[in-house]
Amino acid sequence: GQQLNQSPQSMFIQEGEDVSMNCTSSSIFNTWLWYKQDPGEGPVLLIALYKAGELTSNGRLTAQFGITRKDSFLNISASIPSDVGIYFCAGQQGNTNAGKSTFGDGTTLTVKP
Amino acid sequence: DTGVSQNPRHKITKRGQNVTFRCDPISEHNRLYWYRQTLGQGPEFLTYFQNEAQLEKSRLLSDRFSAERPKGSFSTLEIQRTEQGDSAMYLCASSKDRLLSYEQYFGPGTRLTVT
Numbered sequence: 238g239q240q241l242n243q244s245p246q247s248m249f250i251q252e253g254e255d256v257s258m259n260c261t262s263s264s265i266f267n268t269w270l271w272y273k274q275d276p277g278e279g280p281v282l283l284i285a286l287y288k289a290g291e292l293t294s295n296g297r298l299t300a301q302f303g304i305t306r307k308d309s310f311l312n313i314s315a316s317i318p319s320d321v322g323i324y325f326c327a328g329q330q331g332n333t334n335a336g337k338s339t340f341g342d343g344t345t346l347t348v349k350p
Numbered sequence: 351d352t353g354v355s356q357n358p359r360h361k362i363t364k365r366g367q368n369v370t371f372r373c374d375p376i377s378e379h380n381r382l383y384w385y386r387q388t389l390g391q392g393p394e395f396l397t398y399f400q401n402e403a404q405l406e407k408s409r410l411l412s413d414r415f416s417a418e419r420p421k422g423s424f425s426t427l428e429i430q431r432t433e434q435g436d437s438a439m440y441l442c443a444s445s446k447d448r449l450l451s452y453e454q455y456f457g458p459g460t461r462l463t464v465t
Contacts, residue, residue: 241392270453279354279441279456280393325392329452337406338383338454340392 241326243341251349256313258324258344266328269309270338271300274323283324284311316348352376354457356442362463363432370428371460375444382425383454384417385441386410393441393456399425400447432464 243260250256260269268287272280284295286302286309293300299312309326323345327338355374363369375382380401385393396415397407401422411417414432419425429436439461443454 268452272456277459277461279356279443279459282453282455285453327392327454337395337398338393338452339395340385342390342392 241328241339241341243324243326243344245344246342247345247347249347249349250316252316252318254316256316256320256346257310258312258346259308259310260326260328260341261308262328262339263307264328264330265306266330266339267306268329269300269302270327270329271298271309271311272325272327274325274343280325313346316346318348318350321346321348354442354444354455356440356457356460358460359458360461360463362465365434365464366431368428368430369432369462370426371440371442371462372424372426373442373444373457374424375442376455378446379444379455380422380447381445381452381454382419383443383445384425384427385443385456387439387441387459388437396427429462432462434464437462437464 241262270285271283274280284300289306291302297314301310323343325343326341357372383398384396387393396411397417399419414430417427439459441459443456445452445454
């Protein structure tokens, strides 16, 4: 089936540093979504991307929809301790399976004060 | 708070028992989704509804699993004859019916432990 590969699997950074993570697939997706999940909670939607090449920001977060439609990237600038958590990418194909999101296995971010 | 709510938050049950979880979506959202998440993995799609119609079911949803959404409002997910492999976080999400793209908003999940 479809798989999304997220990398890196985990990151340990110092407060104030910038962070980059990415998500790749062998399949084309028409929508990319980025979520953050804290322990014991549901994922929280951060950014949604709808067009190839699109670059969208949400505060210190910036995400890009890859030109090939098979990848997406998330950057966090000037990290702070509350950025700690697991970041998931999710893709939607936008056809008859429009309701179904396929998720990666996450990037775990640790921020040292 | 107008977010997605799920009850219970935690459920411990013995193998072989039946369990039922409830999800209340955001009020103006007519799409509702169920996902399952195990430790170290991303959520895996189980099924989704548009209003009261169940439009897709994953192969992960064995015949012991059934989901309903009567009247197109809240939904229930029932697992019959639970097995230890059913232990997971069960997540519910909802979205508006938007052409081709669906921003899904998740609830806090129900963590099931089968002993």
